[in-house]
Amino acid sequence: MKSNKKIILLKLGGSLLTDKNKPFxxxxxxxxxxxxxxxxxxxxxxxxxxxxxxxxxLAKKYSVSKGLDKSIPNQIYGIAETHQSMNKFNTYLINQFLEKKYPVLSIQTSSIFIKDSDIISTNSLDVIETALDLGIMPILYGDIILDKQGSFSIISGDQIILELCRNLTKYYVSKVVFAMESDGLYIVDEENKNNCNLVTECYSNELDNLNLADLGQKIDVTGGIKGKLNFIKSICKSKIPVQLINGLIEGYIHKSLKNQILNCTNILINE
Known part of the structure; x- marks a missing residue:
């Protein structure tokens, strides 16, 4: 039976909150x-x-996403360093809420998810749902993920969202919002290949036909915009609409959470 407890998943992109060209x-x-x-x-x-x-x-330096490779110097130390660096970033964000007396709780991603080859699983998301019941906002983050096969990898924020969409039981996800540096998805202008146009609205079954424009990207070990699109397709299979917004535009995050009209990409679900 579908829960009547509605929730929004908000992804704050790493390239939105940090300068990916300048470490830390x-x-x-x-x-x-x-x-x-x-x-x-x-x-x-x-x-x-x-x-x-x-x-x-750090993930790139130690090839964390490729898994255990004994030929890479200090790789095991590298996964610990990568994890701790993410904790440091997460702590900064947590403190911004606490300084304003807003209740948030850091949920360490690598402690609730584990891999077994290509399968990601979790024993329970009870800690997240209980926090929500108490009026506390959980904050998760991209992290390393250990593998039962004696290895490890990266679990991206996008992957975390997909797993939450699949595994939350007490709450149903009304929509997923990706706050990014751009206005959303851009496609190549068929009449002028040098131009691109914002996709303001499309249905989930149209995603495979989009000729995405290459706007360039910084270092990203999790797949960039095309990798994100694959996760979006999977999210939509759970009948959850997706919105991609420009988090740099003042007020857009608030308006999105309040379901106001924005100049962005809205991905609707085919009934």
């Missing part, structure tokens, strides 16, 4: 704005944030 950098004004908007909206939600300049450079 935080865009403090962007973070402050996002936190203020989330508090003002005061909706029931789970926040998931990406690794940005705290996770991606």
């Amino acid at each position: 950098s935080i865009r403090k004004e962007v973070v402050k704005s996002a936190v203020d908007q989330i508090i003002e909206a005061n909706e029931k939600l789970i926040i998931i944030h990406g690794g940005g300049s705290f996770g991606h450079p």
